[in-house]
Amino acid sequence: xxxxxxxxxxxxxxxxxxxxxxxxxxxxxxxxxxxxxxxxxxxxxxxxxxxxxxxxxxxxxxxxxxxxxxxxxxxxxxxxxxxxxxxxxxxxxxxxxxxxxxxxxxxxxxxxxxxxxxxxxxxxxxxxxxxxxxxxxxxxxxxxxxxxxxxxxxxxxxxxxxxxxxxxxxxxxxxxxxxxxxxxxxxxxxxxxxxxxxxxxxxxxxxxxxxxxxxxxxxxxxxxxxxxxxxxxxxxxxxxxxxxxxxxxxxxxxxxxxxxxxxxxxxxxxxxxxxxxxxxxxxxxxxxxxxxxxxxxxxxxxxxxxxxxxxxxxxxxxxxxxxxxxxxxxxxxxxxxxxxx
Amino acid sequence: xxxxxxxxxxxxxxxxxxxxxxxxxxxxxxxxxxxxxxxxxxxxxxxxxxxxxxxxxxxxxxxxxxxxxxxxxxxxxxxxxxxxxxxxxxxxxxxxxxxxxxxxxxxxxxxxxxxxxxxxxxxxxxxxxxxxxxxxxxxxxxxxxxxxxxxxxxxxxxxxxxxxxxxxxxxxxxxxxxxxxxxxxxxxxxxxxxxxxxxxxxxxxxxxxxxxxxxxxxxxxxxxxxxxxxxxxxxxxxxxxxxxxxxxxxxxxxxxxxxxxxxxxxxxxxxxxxxxxxxxxxxxxxxx
Numbered sequence: 001x002x003x004x005x006x007x008x009x010x011x012x013x014x015x016x017x018x019x020x021x022x023x024x025x026x027x028x029x030x031x032x033x034x035x036x037x038x039x040x041x042x043x044x045x046x047x048x049x050x051x052x053x054x055x056x057x058x059x060x061x062x063x064x065x066x067x068x069x070x071x072x073x074x075x076x077x078x079x080x081x082x083x084x085x086x087x088x089x090x091x092x093x094x095x096x097x098x099x100x101x102x103x104x105x106x107x108x109x110x111x112x113x114x115x116x117x118x119x120x121x122x123x124x125x126x127x128x129x130x131x132x133x134x135x136x137x138x139x140x141x142x143x144x145x146x147x148x149x150x151x152x153x154x155x156x157x158x159x160x161x162x163x164x165x166x167x168x169x170x171x172x173x174x175x176x177x178x179x180x181x182x183x184x185x186x187x188x189x190x191x192x193x194x195x196x197x198x199x200x201x202x203x204x205x206x207x208x209x210x211x212x213x214x215x216x217x218x219x220x221x222x223x224x225x226x227x228x229x230x231x232x233x234x235x236x237x238x239x240x241x242x243x244x245x246x247x248x249x250x251x252x253x254x255x256x257x258x259x260x261x262x263x264x265x266x267x268x269x270x271x272x273x274x275x276x277x278x279x280x281x282x283x284x285x286x287x288x289x290x291x292x293x294x295x296x297x298x299x300x301x302x303x304x305x306x307x308x309x310x311x312x313x314x315x316x317x318x319x320x321x322x323x324x325x326x327x328x329x330x331x332x333x334x335x336x337x338x339x340x341x
Numbered sequence: 342x343x344x345x346x347x348x349x350x351x352x353x354x355x356x357x358x359x360x361x362x363x364x365x366x367x368x369x370x371x372x373x374x375x376x377x378x379x380x381x382x383x384x385x386x387x388x389x390x391x392x393x394x395x396x397x398x399x400x401x402x403x404x405x406x407x408x409x410x411x412x413x414x415x416x417x418x419x420x421x422x423x424x425x426x427x428x429x430x431x432x433x434x435x436x437x438x439x440x441x442x443x444x445x446x447x448x449x450x451x452x453x454x455x456x457x458x459x460x461x462x463x464x465x466x467x468x469x470x471x472x473x474x475x476x477x478x479x480x481x482x483x484x485x486x487x488x489x490x491x492x493x494x495x496x497x498x499x500x501x502x503x504x505x506x507x508x509x510x511x512x513x514x515x516x517x518x519x520x521x522x523x524x525x526x527x528x529x530x531x532x533x534x535x536x537x538x539x540x541x542x543x544x545x546x547x548x549x550x551x552x553x554x555x556x557x558x559x560x561x562x563x564x565x566x567x568x569x570x571x572x573x574x575x576x577x578x579x580x581x582x583x584x585x586x587x588x589x590x591x592x593x594x595x596x597x598x599x600x601x602x603x604x605x606x607x608x609x610x611x612x613x614x615x616x617x618x619x620x621x622x623x624x625x626x627x628x629x
Contacts, residue, residue, distance in 0.1 A: 061531055062550045063494050094534035097511040119499055119538040123507045147538055320539030327494055327548030327594060331583050 008251045012222045014048045014111075014198070015041055015239060016231070018078065019090055020224075021271060022054035023232035023293040027067040031077045033270050034069075037227070038081035040266045044259035046239075048111050050088035051078040054232065054293055055323065056115065057089055057104055058096025063326050064293075071100065072107055079108035086110035092143070093123045095324065098130045105134040113139045114165070117322050118148040121156040121163075128163040139222075140165030141198055144322050146176040146289055150185045154192035161193050167222055169198025173293075173323060175205055175234055175286040179214035186218035200224035201237040204286025206278055208237040213245055227260075227267035228275040233285055233292025235276025240264040284310040288317025297326050301333045311336055348374040349626045352406050354427060355418035356380035356387030356398070357503040359441055362604050362611050363416050364396050366619045369602075372626040373619070376412060379405040381419065403430050412436045414622045420505040421512040428464060437625055439618050440466045443509055443516035452617050453477045453571040454524060459621045460628035470610035471495035471532065472517045473617050474547040474572075474579070474595055476524050481568035482591060483525035485560050486553040491527050493517065493549050496535040498542030498607040510534055527551075545609035546582075548594040558586040565593065575616035577601075578609050 018034055034051060041049045051074050053059045053067045060067040067074070079087055088111040089104045101112060112131040114124045124140055131138035140160030145153055157168040170185060177185075182199065189197050199215035201208035201224070212223045225242045229235030240260045246253050268275055281299065285292060290313050298316070302309035315332050351373050353364045360378065368375040375396060380388035383400040392398045399405035406415055407430060414437045417427050421442040428446065431438050440447050447464035450456060454477060459465055467473060475493050482488070506513070514532045521530040537543055565581060572579045578598035585592045597609025604612055 059533075061494075061533060062490075062492050062552075063533060063548070093510045094514075094536070097514055099511075117499075117536065117538050120507075120536050122504065123510060123536065126508055126511065144538070319543070320537070322535065322537055322539070324494070324533065324535040325496055325537070327496075327546075327592075330585070330592065331594065334583065 008249070009221055011216050011246055011251045011253050012047050013239065013242065013253050013255060014050065014088060014222055014224045015046045015226060016050040016088070016090070016224055016236070017041070017226040017239070017267060018049065018051040019056065020054060020232055020236055021226055021230035022067070023296070024230055024272060024276060026296060027053050027060065027065045029271065030068055031073065034074060034077045035081050036270050037263070037267055038078040040263035042082045042085045044263045045255050046085050047254065048086045048088045049078060049082060050090060051075060052089050055092065055095055057091040057100040064324070072103060075104055075107040075109060088113065090115060091127065092116065093127050098127060101127060101130050102134065105136045109136055111137045111139060113141050115141045115143050118142045118145045119152060119156060121159040124160060125163045128160065128165050132164040137166055138164050139167040139198065141168070141200065142170050144173045144291065145170035145185065146172060146174055147320065150188035153185055154188040157189045158192045161195055165195065167196040167198055168193055169200070169220065169222065171200040172202050172211065173291050174289045175202030175208065175292055176289045177211050178207060179210050182211045182214045183218045186215050186220050190219040196221045198222040198224070202231065202233060202292045203229055203236065203276070203278060204234040204282045204292065209241050209245055212237045212242055213249065216246060216251055227264040228272065230267055230272055231276065233295045234278045234282035281309045281313055284313040288314050290316050290321060291323040293323055294326065294329065297329050301329045305333045305337050307333055307336045307340070347626065348372055349413035349622060350374050350376045350411065351414040351416065351622060352377040352379060352409055352412050353416045353418060354379050354403065354406060356385050356391055357418065357505060358501065358608065359503070359611050359615060360418035361387050361391060362602060363418055363615045363618060364391055365394065365602055366615050367622070368396065370619055370623060372623040377405060377409045403427050414439060414625055416618055417442060421509045437463045439621055440464070441614055441618055442505065443469045443512040445516040445519055449520055449523065450621060451476045451480070451524065452575065452620050453568065454480045456621065456624065460624055465621060467614055467617055468520045469513045469517045470545065470614045471513070471534070471547050472520050473613045474545070474597055475549055476520060477568045477572050478565055478593065478595065479521060479549060479551070480524045481564045482551060482561060483527065485564055486556050488525060488527045488551040488553040490529045490552040491521055491525060491549065492531045493521065493547060494533045494535065495547045496537055496543070497545050497610045499536050499538050500542055500605070501545065501608040501610050502536050542605070542607035544596045544598045544607050546594060546596045551591045552589060553591070554589060556586060556588055556591060561586050561591060575620045576613040578612060
């Protein structure tokens with residue numbers, strides 16, 4: 001067994017299994033499922049357990065999908081299951097509002113992520129301020145980050161810090177990055193800010209764990225990962241794999257491997273029909289740079305209209321759609337169908 | 342000149358994307374005389390641009406508006422948080438105030454629905470750009486069925502949303518959903534907002550979904566077409582781009598592009614709310 005003598009920084013693993021995973025099951029997790037996984041993650045020493053609709057607070061809708069449970073019920077259920085883990089929530093201005101933030105902190109949210117599309121950090125000014133005023137830990141994240149250049153992302157992250165974010169970073173919402181892309185971006189961001197830097201990967205191109213390791217080596221100290229990779233599209237960075245990989249590389253996560261393997265087994269049994277896999281349309285969506293959460297609605301629309309879902313993903317990629325624009329799926333489907341006639 | 346004497350003296354408060362275009366639209370109107378563009382910062386790029394365009398400008402905000410002498414109409418294109426102060430200053434002066442920020446405080450007006458009521462009120466609110474694009478159609482549809490739920494998702498190009506819009510997203514959502522409920526009689530309305538970083542910039546788009554029982558497709562389609570025609574009178578780039586009518590659900594989307602003037606094509610959000618504002622100011626002129 002190889003040994004690592006270099007002292008590497010502690011990595012905080014942030015676990016959005018009960019938020020991002022919702023994309024894989026049409027936002028339909030019930031209270032027993034939430035409670036079971038939150039209990040297991042808490043027992044494994046996962047530092048932050050994030051919960052909510054796949055697109056976060058306030059996002060339950062016809063457009064994105066209606067959650068089985070209202071936000072307050074999800075939060076209360078998970079809060080009651082956590083004794084040492086913090087509870088995290090996610091909110092994108094425009095989908096949720098400050099009222100949702102107040103309700104979430106009331107119900108015990110400790111870490112509140114405010115999200116914006118990659119070049120839109122200035123929509124977060126109000127809400128990051130609200131989170132700080134409420135006394136929760138405020139983090140700022142940039143969605144669909146592959147659409148902006150590294151210097152732009154760094155500048156946007158600096159803005160998030162200016163607005164009050166205590167940690168900032170990027171989400172590879174489309175699973176588009178290669179490790180070199182991640183390293184370049186994390187370097188640019190760590191140079192621009194003096195708060196912890198966050199990386200959130202997706203596995204469309206099979207690189208979520210490799211990208212997360214690259215992010216850690218480049219200086220990110222908060223990495224998102226989910227049990228079995230439960231998440232949108234081809235899934236997220238697989239948490240239990242990342243724990244093992246980081247341990248081998250000499251990064252301390254504070255999470256024991258046996259305990260996290262047990263939590264992952266429970267997640268597979270209780271939360272999902274099958275773990276996420278990289279099917280052909282996941283590859284197409286990663287290459288096209290389309291939000292991973294579009295997978296289910298794209299498949300449904302393609303099936304109904306009799307168009308090829310890969311074509312549909314590539315066409316949506318050409319339109320540079322972002323998360324939240326699910327209303328375009330129907331339009332683009334009809335255009336493809338008309339063009340095929 | 343006789344025609345000039347009948348023109349209403351107007352001022353624009355705010356020199357952002359909305360204020361600048363409003364100034365241009367007002368100055369082109371045969372019924373309006375643009376007396377002032379008042380910003381709130383000497384360093385404002387928009388104010389410099391307004392001066393370059395040949396308009397009288399001041400960095401002193403509402404104070405400059407009050408000092409500009411008797412005005413018939415002031416357009417508030419600042420920020421929802423500042424609007425109350427502007428109304429307090431103008432209330433009782435006889436000057437009408439048309440509010441383009443999402444406060445919902447004044448008489449809420451959507452021209453094709455209740456524009457005729459506007460001249461009777463001194464303080465108008467125009468909801469939001471998404472509200473101006475959606476409510477004419479939602480109101481028309483709700484005359485043909487009784488929606489139990491309405492959802493609106495508006496997506497604007499990043500470049501079409503200035504600082505105040507970005508700070509006011511919560512007010513935008515609250516004011517727009519309240520107006521949808523009022524104008525349609527629907528109890529449950531949800532509003533979501535996206536800003537798109539795509540290049541080239543996509544046009545302003547508002548997608549709507551209504552749930553209702555017993556929808557009859559033919560009359561719904563007819564009424565939507567008629568309502569859209571009426572909006573095009575002051576927002577020529579307004580277009581229904583998709584419409585799917587099922588027995589229990591109507592899904593439609595409109596896209597608005599800016600036409601004429603200096604606005605880039607994608608800034609249909611600015612074009613439609615400003616088109617409505619200038620139309621209402623002209624109605625004050627006609628009502629005198």
